[in-house]
Amino acid sequence: MHQQLPPEQLDRLICLEARIHKKSKEEIIQEHNLQMESEKQTDENDRNKQNMDSNKKSDDLKCSQNSENSPQKLFTSQNLSPVQKKSIIVKKHSQSKKKKKTKEGQQKDITQYLQYQKKQQKAKKCEQKLIEYSIQDSPFKNKSPLHNDLGLEKQLKEKQNQIAISEIKIKELETHNSELRETISSLTEQQLKMQDVVKQFTIENEKLKKQQLQIQLQTNRVRLGEYVVQREKTALVDVWIDGEDLRQAKEQTKKLENLKTEYENKKKNSKNKEEQEMRTINVKLNFLIKEEQQLQETVDRLETEKNLHIKQLKRVYEEEHARFTKNNDYPLIGERYQVLSLLGKGGFSEVYKAYDLQELREVACKIHQLNSNWSDHAKQNYIRHAIRENRVHKELNHPHIVKLYDSVEIDKSSFCTVLELCDGPDLAYYIKKYKCFPEKEAKLLIGQIISAIKYLNNHKNKIIHYDLKPQNILFHLNELKISDFGLCKVLEDDNSKLQLTSQGVGTYWYLPPECFHMGDQPPNISSKVDIWSIGVIFFEMLFGQKPFGQGVSQEKILKEQIIVKSQSVTFPQKPIISNECKEFIRACLAYNQVDRLDVHQASNHSYFQKKLN
Incomplete structure (x- = not known):
């Protein structure tokens, strides 16, 4: 058988x-x-x-x-x-x-x-x-060969069942994947349509704002004045002509000054006059003095509006002659960022307000463009600085530091860094507008700046901002944020000091004396450079003027060594500030680095521990 x-x-x-x-x-x-x-x-x-x-x-x-x-x-x-x-x-x-x-x-x-x-x-x-x-690790290893074979057969059947189930699941996943692809394709198409609608809406909205701005500028040209081109000998120059409100305010001020002078002369010649007439003259003089004060406040307010009006005129002029929007008023960067209007212009870059079509938020796009007339060395140096700024800034995350969102290459000679857009102007705008901040408000804002500088100092590689000034301090939701890390210095290997090899850069009014040191060896700098800048900014916020080099150009500061000769700070009599505030500013503006506060001492200073009434 x-x-x-x-x-x-x-x-x-x-x-x-x-x-x-x-x-x-x-x-x-x-x-x-x-x-x-x-x-x-x-x-x-x-x-x-x-x-x-x-x-x-x-x-x-x-x-x-x-x-x-x-x-x-x-x-x-x-x-x-x-x-x-x-x-x-x-x-x-x-x-x-x-x-x-x-x-x-x-x-x-x-x-x-x-x-x-x-x-x-x-x-x-x-x-x-x-x-x-x-089957050494199998549960059948200690059993008889018959049991082993039966176990293997069972395992084989289980594996076959698993394979069959897996194949069914694979088919289901493939079907689901196909459906998801179709859904994604449909959603992508819808998203593109929505982005196009949002894009058109933002452009139209920006055009409307620009029209309103032109109407406002035209009104202010009549009220506050404008620049007109006049010939002076063989050259054409821009000359400012005051508007009606300013002219009238100045004329009234002049009339009041003449009346005041007239009544003062009468008072001097009124020795033999009656007492009643003297009282009348004194009353009129007091009235003229009060009226003169009110009129002077009006003139000051108009002058502030005039400065802001000039700033707006300058921005509109720069926008009309901007390099990036020369051929297209509303370019799209990286198929994502819709450029809307110029916010400002630096020495080597232009900053635009833009709209992020993916995240649906307003952002600031800083356009870096290489000048075709630059030498190869200058181009490489600029690219190196821009890359370093981008690398350093991208690692930072602090509530009082502007966030860096993205970087986009535009073409071979230009690229864009996408930054957090701050809803308010910079600190320089408010200093021009209000001149003097109340000490309580100024102290609060300076505390926010110190908080950001302390964060930079505690970073894994200590960072010196090196370019702290009111123009680089922006308002956002009533708080301050530091921006522009183009000149920052990085202290590596736990060093507390760094040799300054790039002398002559920065804004001279806000740099300490060691940055102007001339000699065979470059000076050593530390984070105390930023503490000096904080002292200057605090002084300017309180008194409406700089402690050193007020009204003097950068060239003259360098030529006459104004900062180097500034051994100590002098405080104006008005407005009145607390002695603790003066002591803190003096400690920030100490001439020698050794005597100056460091970041931690400034943050823990007794002045910030005490609350102002």
């Missing part, structure tokens, strides 16, 4: 029988071989018996036939010829030869089968070793 099966199935049956009867595989094979030999022997005996029976029958049949023809026997040697005898012998020999071949073939088949069994046993042993290695 087993011979009719394929070898692999036969081997499988033998293994199962060995496990069931708890015998070795060799014993089962031996028993099978013996059984097969006995079965073969039995079959052979049965066949021989059948052959003998059939031969006997045939002989009997022949004998009966011969007996009918002749009374003598057929197979007697007397009745057979030599040829017949020979044929009978040959026939018997061929039959015995066939039987021998059949036995040899059967023995050969048994030998081949045994050889095949040996090969299968060797393969099974290798396979068993591999299985033992593969």
Whole structure:
């Protein structure tokens, strides 16, 4: 029965029988071989018996036939010829030869089968070793081979089920992914349409604001004045002409001064006059003095409006002649930032108000452009400074420091840094507008600046801003934020000082004496440079003027060494400020670095611990 099966199935049956009867595989094979030999022997005996029976029958049949023809026997040697005898012998020999071949073939088949069994046993042993290695960590390792095979079959079925489930999940995910792609494509298309609508809306809104600004500027030209071009000898120059409000205020001031002078003269010549007339003169003089004070306040207010009006005129002029918007009033940067209007212009850059079409917020875009007339060295130097500013600024995150959002390359000669847009103007604007801040407000704002400088000083690489001034301090939501890190210095390797190799840069009114040191060796600077700048800004906020070099140009400050000669600070009599405030400013403006406050001393100064009434 087993011979009719394929070898692999036969081997499988033998293994199962060995496990069931708890015998070795060799014993089962031996028993099978013996059984097969006995079965073969039995079959052979049965066949021989059948052959003998059939031969006997045939002989009997022949004998009966011969007996009918002749009374003598057929197979007697007397009745057979030599040829017949020979044929009978040959026939018997061929039959015995066939039987021998059949036995040899059967023995050969048994030998081949045994050889095949040996090969299968060797393969099974290798396979068993591999299985033992593969299931060392399996829960079936301590069980019998039958259990191992059953466990492997179970694991195989589980794996097949898992694969089938995974394939179903993959198909579901592919379907879901396809649906998501279609959704994303649809949403992207909608987003582009929305961005286009927002873009058009912001542009139209900005155009409307510019129209309103032009109307306001035209009104202020009449009220406050404007620049007109006049010829002076062979040159054309811009000359300022006051508007009606300013002219009238100045004329009234002049009339009041004449009346005041007239009544003062009458008072001087009224020695022999009556007492009643003297009282009348004094009353009129007091009235003129009060009126003069009110009129002077009006003139001051108009002068402040005039300065702001001039600033707006200058900005509009710069916007009309800006390099970046020369060919397009409303360019789009990086398919994201819609440029709207010019905020300001520096020496090497232009700052625009823009709208972020992705984040839906207003931002400031600082455009850095290389001048084609610059030398290669100048271009490389500018790029190096811009990259350093970008790298340093990007790492900063403080509530009183303007955030850097992004950097975008525009073309080979220009790139853009995207900054947080502050809703208010800079500190210089309010100093011009109000001239003098109340000490309480000024102290609060200076505290915010010190907080930002302390953060820079505590950074992993200490940072000196080096260009602190009212123009670089912006208002946002009634708080101050420091901007413009183009001149910043980075102190690496935990150094507290740095050699100043770039002398002559910065804004001279706000730099300490050590920055103007001339000699063979460059001076060493520290974060105390920023403390000096804070002292100057605080003084300017309180008194409406700079402590050193007020009304003097940068060239004259450098030429006459005004800052270098400023050994101490002098405070005006008005407005009156507290002695603690004066002491703090003196400590910030100490001539020698050793005597000057550092960042931590300034932050923890007793002046900031005490609350003002």
